[in-house]
Amino acid sequence: MLTCKEQVARSSDFLDGQLSFRERLLVRHHLMFCPNCRRFIRQMRLVQATLRALPEAPVPELDELAQRLAAAQRDSRSEKP
Numbered sequence: 001m002l003t004c005k006e007q008v009a010r011s012s013d014f015l016d017g018q019l020s021f022r023e024r025l026l027v028r029h030h031l032m033f034c035p036n037c038r039r040f041i042r043q044m045r046l047v048q049a050t051l052r053a054l055p056e057a058p059v060p061e062l063d064e065l066a067q068r069l070a071a072a073q074r075d076s077r078s079e080k081p
């Protein structure tokens with residue numbers, strides 16, 4: 001069984017799907033028995049997902065779109081009695 005240190009060293013490759021079949025089994029095996037590393041992997045996965053979800057640059061169109069939607073909503077509301 002891997003030590004926690006060996007497990008952590010493989011974590012990012014594991015999440016990226018870069019490990020060989022055998023290594024992946026070792027990691028999964030360790031995770032089955034080690035809640036600490038499970039938590040660690042979960043956090044890493046969360047961080048990766050968050051980073052991936054972030055836009056690479058600010059999106060000015062989004063602000064504009066939000067303003068236009070708000071304006072449209074105001075307009076449609078004022079048309080009704």
Ligand SMILES: [Zn+2]
Binds near residue numbers: 007030034037
């Ligand atoms: Zn561990």
